[in-house]
Amino acid sequence: MTDVLYLHGLQIHNLLICVIGSHEKLGMWKPENGLKLRYCGKSVWQAECLMKRSDFPIRYRYCKYGGAGNVSIENGPNREASISLSRSEAKYIYLSDSMMRETPWRGAGVAIPMFSIRSECDLGVGEFLDLKLLVDWAVASGFHLVQLLPINDTSVNMMWWDSYPYSSLSVFALHPLYLRVQALSKNIPKEIKEEIEKAKQQLDLKDVDYEATMAAKLSIAKKIFNLEKDAILNSDSFKEFFAENEGWLKPYAAFCFLRDFFETSDRTQWGRFAHYSEDKLAKLVSKESLHYEIICFHYYIQYHLHLQLSEAAEYARKKRVVLKGDLPIGVDRNSVDTWVYPNLFRMNTSTGAPPDYFDKNGQNWGFPTYNWEEMSKDNYGWWRARLTQMAKYFTAYRIDHILGFFRIWELPDHAATGLVGKFRPSIPLSQEELEREGIWDFNRLSRPYIRQGLLQQKFGAAWTFVATTFLNEYEKNCYEFKEDCNTEKKVVSKLKTCAESSLLLESEDKLRRSLFDLLQNIVLIQDPEDPRKFYPRFNLEDTSSFQDLDDKSKNVLKRLYYDYYFHRQETLWRENALKTLPVLLNSSDMLACGEDLGLIPSCVHPVMQELGLVGLRIQRMPNEPGLEFGIPSQYSYMTVCAPSCHDCSTLRAWWEEDEDRRLRYFKNVVESDELPPDRCTPEVAHFVIRQHVEAPSMLAIFPLQDLLALKEEYTARPAAEETINDPTNPKHYWRYRVHVTLESLNKDTELKTIIKDLVRWGGRSFPPDETEESSSASGANSNKERLASALEKISI
Numbered sequence: 166m167t168d169v170l171y172l173h174g175l176q177i178h179n180l181l182i183c184v185i186g187s188h189e190k191l192g193m194w195k196p197e198n199g200l201k202l203r204y205c206g207k208s209v210w211q212a213e214c215l216m217k218r219s220d221f222p223i224r225y226r227y228c229k230y231g232g233a234g235n236v237s238i239e240n241g242p243n244r245e246a247s248i249s250l251s252r253s254e255a256k257y258i259y260l261s262d263s264m265m266r267e268t269p270w271r272g273a274g275v276a277i278p279m280f281s282i283r284s285e286c287d288l289g290v291g292e293f294l295d296l297k298l299l300v301d302w303a304v305a306s307g308f309h310l311v312q313l314l315p316i317n318d319t320s321v322n323m324m325w326w327d328s329y330p331y332s333s334l335s336v337f338a339l340h341p342l343y344l345r346v347q348a349l350s351k352n353i354p355k356e357i358k359e360e361i362e363k364a365k366q367q368l369d370l371k372d373v374d375y376e377a378t379m380a381a382k383l384s385i386a387k388k389i390f391n392l393e394k395d396a397i398l399n400s401d402s403f404k405e406f407f408a409e410n411e412g413w414l415k416p417y418a419a420f421c422f423l424r425d426f427f428e429t430s431d432r433t434q435w436g437r438f439a440h441y442s443e444d445k446l447a448k449l450v451s452k453e454s455l456h457y458e459i460i461c462f463h464y465y466i467q468y469h470l471h472l473q474l475s476e477a478a479e480y481a482r483k484k485r486v487v488l489k490g491d492l493p494i495g496v497d498r499n500s501v502d503t504w505v506y507p508n509l510f511r512m513n514t515s516t517g518a519p520p521d522y523f524d525k526n527g528q529n530w531g532f533p534t535y536n537w538e539e540m541s542k543d544n545y546g547w548w549r550a551r552l553t554q555m556a557k558y559f560t561a562y563r564i565d566h567i568l569g570f571f572r573i574w575e576l577p578d579h580a581a582t583g584l585v586g587k588f589r590p591s592i593p594l595s596q597e598e599l600e601r602e603g604i605w606d607f608n609r610l611s612r613p614y615i616r617q618g619l620l621q622q623k624f625g626a627a628w629t630f631v632a633t634t635f636l637n638e639y640e641k642n643c644y645e646f647k648e649d650c651n652t653e654k655k656v657v658s659k660l661k662t663c664a665e666s667s668l669l670l671e672s673e674d675k676l677r678r679s680l681f682d683l684l685q686n687i688v689l690i691q692d693p694e695d696p697r698k699f700y701p702r703f704n705l706e707d708t709s710s711f712q713d714l715d716d717k718s719k720n721v722l723k724r725l726y727y728d729y730y731f732h733r734q735e736t737l738w739r740e741n742a743l744k745t746l747p748v749l750l751n752s753s754d755m756l757a758c759g760e761d762l763g764l765i766p767s768c769v770h771p772v773m774q775e776l777g778l779v780g781l782r783i784q785r786m787p788n789e790p791g792l793e794f795g796i797p798s799q800y801s802y803m804t805v806c807a808p809s810c811h812d813c814s815t816l817r818a819w820w821e822e823d824e825d826r827r828l829r830y831f832k833n834v835v836e837s838d839e840l841p842p843d844r845c846t847p848e849v850a851h852f853v854i855r856q857h858v859e860a861p862s863m864l865a866i867f868p869l870q871d872l873l874a875l876k877e878e879y880t881a882r883p884a885a886e887e888t889i890n891d892p893t894n895p896k897h898y899w900r901y902r903v904h905v906t907l908e909s910l911n912k913d914t915e916l917k918t919i920i921k922d923l924v925r926w927g928g929r930s931f932p933p934d935e936t937e938e939s940s941s942a943s944g945a946n947s948n949k950e951r952l953a954s955a956l957e958k959i960s961i
Contacts, residue, residue, distance in 0.1 A: 182210045182265070185238070186225030190214045196228050196236045196926065222247035227265045228928065238928035239266040240861065269802060271929045273858060274310025274489070275303055277869040278330065278811065278889060279343055280373050280899065284907045288361070289368025289378040291902075292345045293470065296477035298907035300486045305917045307924035307931035311481065312489040312563070312866055314811060314889075316340055316474075320421075321430045321497045325375040328899040331493040331530070331565065334430070335420075335501040336551050337413035339470040342378065346385045349469055350393055357388055373900040383466075390465050397468070398461060406468050413501075413550075416441070418463035419449040420501045422456055430499035441504050478558045485932040489758070489866075490559035492551070492749075494566040494573075495532025502547070508539050509547055515576040517583035518566070519703050521763040522786050523812055523892040527574070527583030527703065531895070534575050534589060537745065545748040552752035559755055567759030567778070570745045571738040571769060577693065581653035585685050587692075587700035590741060592733050594689070594725055596697040602721045610688040611699065614710030617642040619686075623679050627671060634663070635680060646684065656680050686710050688722060701726040731767075739768040746776055758805055758864075762786055774803065779863060782806045784856075785819060793826075794834050797860035806862040808853050808871055812892050816853060816871040817884035820845035845884070850874035851923070858927030865929065869903060876916050879905060 183199035185192045191214075192198030202210035216223065224243040230236055246260055277299070282291025284298055296311065303311050315330040318338040327334075347353070347361060364381040368374060390397075397403055407414065423438055424430045432439045438449075450460050481488045495516045496502045503510050510533040517529040540547060555562055564570070576586040587593075596607070604610070615636065620628040635656075636644040645651075650659045656677060664673050686708050692698035705711050705726055711719065750757055758779040761769055765788065773780055782788070782804045787795035800806050808816045820827060821844060831841035835852065842849060850871065857865045870887040873879035882904050891897045910916070924931050 181230040183228055183230070184212065184225050185228055186223055186243075188216065188220055188223050188225075190216070191223070191225055196230070196238065196928075199228060218248065227262070229265070235930050236925050236928055237930075241266045269863070271802075271862070271927075272309035272487075272864055273924050273927070273929050273931070274308045274312055274487070274864060274866040275299075275306070275869050275872060276312040276807070276811070276866050277903070278314040278899070278901070279316050279340075280314075280328070280330075281869075281889070281901050281903055282907065283903050283905065286345070286347065288346065288364050288382060289370065290342055290373050293339075293343045293473040293477050294345045294348060295907060296474075296488070297480045298911060300477075300481045300484050302907060302911050302917070303486055304484050304932045304934065305911070305921070306872075307921035307929070309485065309930060309932055310487040310489055310561070310864060310866065313491060315491045315493050315565075316343060317493075318417075319497070320379070320424075321499050323379075323424070325898055325900075326896065328373070328375045329897070330491075330899060331495065332497045332532070333493055333495075333500060333502070334497060335413065335417050336493075336496055337410070337554050338417045338467055338501075339474060341382060341386075341466050341470065342375070343474075344382055344386065344466065344470055345473060346382055346389065348473060349386060349389045352393075353389060354392070357385060360388075361385060370902075371904070372902055375898075375900060386466060386469075387462060390462055394458070394461060394465065397465060402472075403464075403468055406471060407464065410467070410471075413554075414464060414467060415446060415450045416505050417467070417501050418460045419446055420504060421463050422449065422459050425459075426456075430497075432499065432504055441507075474558050482560070487560040487756070488558065489561040489563060490555050490755075491563045492555065492565055494569045495530055498531060498533055503533060506547060509536055510534070511536050511575075513578050514589075515578050515580060516569070517574045517576050517586060519574050519586065519764055520584065523763070524583070526893075527586065528892055529576055529580055529583040529895065533578075534573050537590075537741070541744065545745065548745075548748055549752040552749055552755070556753035556755050561756035561758065563781075564749070564757060564759045564778075566763075567746075567761050567773075568763060568765065568769065570749075571742040571766060571772070572734065577652075579652035579654045581657055582681060582685075584704075585687070585690060585702060587690055588734065590737055591700070591729070592737060593692060593698035593700055594729065596699070599699065599725075602725070604718060604721060607689065607691070607699070610710070611691040612687065613646065613684050614686045614688075614708070614713070615644040615646075615683055617644070619683075619709055620644070623682065631676075631680075635659070650680075651684075653681055653684060656684065688714075701729050703730075730764075735766060735768045738766055739772055742768070742772050743776075746772070746778070750776060750778075777803070780804045781810075782862065783810055783813070784808055784853075785813070794830060797856045797862070800860045800862045802861050802863055804862040805864045805866055806857045806860045807866050807868070808857060809868055811868070811889040813888075815868060815874075815884060815887045816850060817845040817874050817880065818888060820849060821884055845874055845880075847875050847877055847880075851919075855923055855927070858923050858929055860927075865927070872916075872920060873903075873905070875919050876913075879916075 182202045183196065184202065185194050185196055185199040187194070191200050200212050200214055202212040205211045223246045225246065226239050226243055228236055228238040244262065246258065248258060279291045279293070282295045282299060284291070284295045286292070287295060299311055315333065316339060317333045318335050318340045319327045319330060319332050320341070321327055321332065321334050353361075364385065368378055368381065423432075423435055427435050438445060448454065451457065454460070478488055498512070503512065512533050514534045515529055516532040516534050517527060518524075520527045572588040572590060574583065574586045575589040576583060580586070599605070599607075620632055624631050632638070632644060635647060635650050637647055639645050650656045660669070660673050660677055660680075663669050669676060685702070687702050688705050688708060688710050689699040690702055692700070701722065702708070705722065711722065714722070756779065758781065759773055761773065761780045762783065770780065780803065782795055782797070782800050784795040784797060784806075787793070789795070797806055809819060813819070814822065827841050831837050831839070835841070854867060854871065854875070857867070887901060889901050890899060921931065
């Protein structure tokens, strides 16, 4: 028997409505093959089709086609049509589904560091003007967003260490690395053009050569500056730029001059200029000074960087693509900002993160922590100025380590690792509280617990050398570190001296790790500013100092540990975030997204929801306890979802580096009992990416490396080489370059079609091509004001 199924839906103006579902006549869930409804008047849409009784029950959803080919699939569970099988005659089945379940605006984007981009015009590194090519590719691939890592100047050491994009020399200045020297003038002499062409060939390497690229660009830029400095510095355009930016530009130029003159950014080596003052600055940037031309060269570089990034940003806006920037949590200890505003920083401390997914030993980023009390006196003016500056170029931004606005992991400046820290602000364990609980031997608990048995176990036959070289025996079989090596940085220094003198009996790295273990073998951390306050050492149960305690003390300390890290701070941290984050959000119209990964306090997500902040979800780092892999279909709308990020391995590398995990993923996520492929094939990449484009998240953002995995020809490079950062290595060289040019990617119609189809099938909005009209995404007006503003700027 055959039944006639009638479907009714609600009219949405200027849109085509169709039904997709589990039957071939409903397109087997493919929007392009769905059953189209016709408009019948009075806001009613209708269609009918013949179905066999055996086809039921049928699952289905409504979807709509908008302008520019945008497809939006309704949210919520699948609808279902069923009939009774007890009657055999043919019949009509009428389904009136009332309102289509509207989905709020959802888009997709690509993420790539500025330095990783490769084009036919660049000199060894991605350049701001390359963003125009990237925007073209993004539009053709269905992306509304391009996300970058920080682009501020990091030239602290004038060597490859400065490749670390989160260690800002200035939070306002742009990085000279991204300058296109060919665009500095329309009248570049032949000999300089030949020099540029030679540099292009020499720097066209697999990875970024940071030092050679910086040297070549600054050398060429200096020659062009010498030819046209008068014309540029006297132009109305430059004068306008200078007037708008001189508040940060003058200190920046003066700092760069002093850094180069003294050959160090360590201002303690600058004599009378070690301490900043307005009078000293006036003399340093005076037109009468002998070095004024050097000062003007730094003005000139920043001026052209501003012009080039502004050109790219305006191009993105015209193409309706969001440029998303990155707001680093810290600044370099030897930066313009700490020189000019030392009162805003706690210079005797260091910023990091406790042990987490990225590093089981914690991280030490080396940045000084913020003096929030001092910053609050002018309503966080330094932060407001940062955001105002970013908004000149970006429509959205990522708040790096947003947890730091709730509490920061603070380490002493003599720490080399990130393990033995404490949260700031936090409510400590007072001496009185500990004594009430029967904990009283504070020297035993807060000093490195070193016994002869531990030395023999850790160092074997070399234990006597270690004891003689690094330790004093203050009591029989009890040891403490000597004064010249009683901190992690002192240990590093002494090991270097021993290595130079060939005194080490084993590898320097292995010995350093073992000595650090001894230094970290404590249970409580004593507050350096108040000796009656203590903080439980992270993972204190892992220490032999804890294991050698009596059971009663162990139980008390475990309870206090849990209370400190997971209970007593929540109200304090919530209040702290609600003081600082609203200032950032109200400083610009940019859409704010928070990087909320790591050890997440329970107050974080409610505060982010209250403030309308978009969170981050990485499938391999689920927030939900007990899950190994996140479930993208269950992500909330106010999130960005991604299969990987710059701080972890790419999708290909992650897939290929762990066979057991790959098996679990295939069984639990792909729901297949078959053996998964050893390599991350294009089919695997397609499956993972499709999960994310179909997720409810507002934005699905994909590292470019993960998108290239969709096509076999782009996977010849070893997957491990595509990793951008190794968080476990504080001296990692950030130098990854995409192995294919943007010009080539723009010519690859097949890859662009694959990606755009994924975006379309996921029901996400995408920008119109040149010949298509702009589409209007319903639901955008219901979001927070910053989202509405961001969407308005790209005319979605």
